[in-house]
Amino acid sequence: MNDPKLSEDVVGSHLEVDVRVAFDTQKRMALGVLIYPFIWLINGIGSGIFLEQPLLFWGALCLFVIVAAIRWLHLRSLSRDDGFNIKRWKSWLIWLLMPHSLLWGGLFAYSLQQPNSMFLMLMTFSTAGLVPGGTDNFAPNLKLGVFFVLSMILPAILVTLSVTHQWAMTLLLLVYMFFILDLAKRQSQAYWGSLNNELVLAKLSRTDALTQLDNRRFFDEKLNELCHLTSRNHEKITVAIVDCDFFKKINDSHGHDVGDQCLKHLATLLTKCLPRTTDICARFGGEEFSLILPGTDVEGARLVMERIRQRIESTPLKLADINLSMTVSIGSVSRVVKNYETNLPTQLFKEADKALYRAKETGRNRCVFCVYDEVSKDYLILDS
Missing domain, CATH: 1.20.140 (Butyryl-CoA Dehydrogenase, subunit A; domain 3)
Known part of the structure; x- marks a missing residue:
């Protein structure tokens, strides 16, 4: 309390x-x-x-x-x-x-x-x-x-x-x-x-004025901090990017006011799908939202990201004269952090972004996962 x-x-x-x-x-x-x-x-x-x-x-x-x-x-x-x-x-x-x-x-x-x-x-x-x-x-x-x-x-x-x-x-x-x-x-x-x-x-x-989620500045600071903390105990961490599909078409068809309502709606649904107080949800920019899930591996990420995707797909935005359905594409990267490296936060976000673009290129309204492989010392893409 x-x-x-x-x-x-x-x-x-x-x-x-x-x-x-x-x-x-x-x-x-x-x-x-x-x-x-x-x-x-x-x-x-x-x-x-x-x-x-x-x-x-x-x-x-x-x-x-x-x-x-x-x-x-x-x-x-x-x-x-x-x-x-x-x-x-x-x-x-x-x-x-x-x-x-x-x-x-x-x-x-x-x-x-x-x-x-x-x-x-x-x-x-x-x-x-x-x-x-x-x-x-x-x-x-x-x-x-x-x-x-x-x-x-x-x-x-x-x-x-x-x-x-x-x-x-x-x-x-x-x-x-x-x-x-x-x-x-x-x-x-x-x-x-x-x-x-x-x-x-x-x-x-630290707050995005439109959605009342954390903003990009806070997300960057928190990601760096959590990478430090997880490396101490060799813990897992997941970083994800959620992108609203065809958001430009919504703005062009219904106007920016409706577009703003869509972003608020997405922010509310994302918050409901992340009940843990340790999880971070931020508006990274435009129609993109970024997530940090400390202590979460790729299997946990699958459950959370699918829950997000399905919740958004099945929960249309209801306004006075429209019933607007939306979908999202999600890219996610999971890794056990054994040693902190200066470029680790940037690298994790970059790999999540690659997974997001893979999701958009292969049909949208889907999740693509990326995991760090300790043997090859590289990131591997795993489709949903």
Whole structure:
């Protein structure tokens, strides 16, 4: 399910959004995870607590350093290539944040009970700075920001309410806490609003205006990316070109407006025939559509391409005064990618184009398949 903070029409892959949000969070948190031991060191030495209560000072410092190191390693462990790693990484965020925020919140509450006024002042100013800084770091994840605020301030509220009975301080802390919670909410809204606008612009740059499919630029980029990815695990990939038969005759007979309706109709049918979110369908230009099917061999390609051909042939475009039947010719190439080569994306598209022309030359309304032969190190045409 797409994130409710984003417009439904701009989210292509929820995993892609998760990756983006995770890396934004990583970038925002990079400095924050290391700041706790330094501020505690300054507060402890500046207030003299390191002499008055050395066990507390050194024990807390060791905990801050250990947790900071673990959180830093956790941040650096993030990988773009593993969706499951993203999920695990996000689930560990709160568990690794908890020791830092709860320890600091507890120390701040403890400072309210101490006669050392310098320690109280330094802890108060430090906490007042850490809390809003943290909510900005956690803007991509509002729940994490709320937990951070509560764990930093609630212990102090409980102490002033039940131990020191400082009702004025309790009220001030409550006002401050609700102000920061509101700030966290507004920071999160600003982050998601900005991300939504960015994704809208990105979608416009990669989308064909007429059919709302991906455009040629995005197709070329995605094909290059998928060739890289499939070569890592020696996986299969299929590239296909779908061409509307006699499209010029449709334009000449019925006008370009009807021709545009035909292209939209084809785009809808192609999308329905490719239910996997990993499949790519783009308008390459004119009446040609290009497809990428990761993890699909020539037998899988036969099933998919025949399904496309039959669906289009059996589903005429129904307009007010016409019932227009269409057919398509399809050329497809399949290969197990063992090694990435710079010209591989271009080569795959070129072979799919050859197969398409073979389909058009031998009668149209048919599929022609091409497969890479490991023995001859060449591409072989296989008719439908």
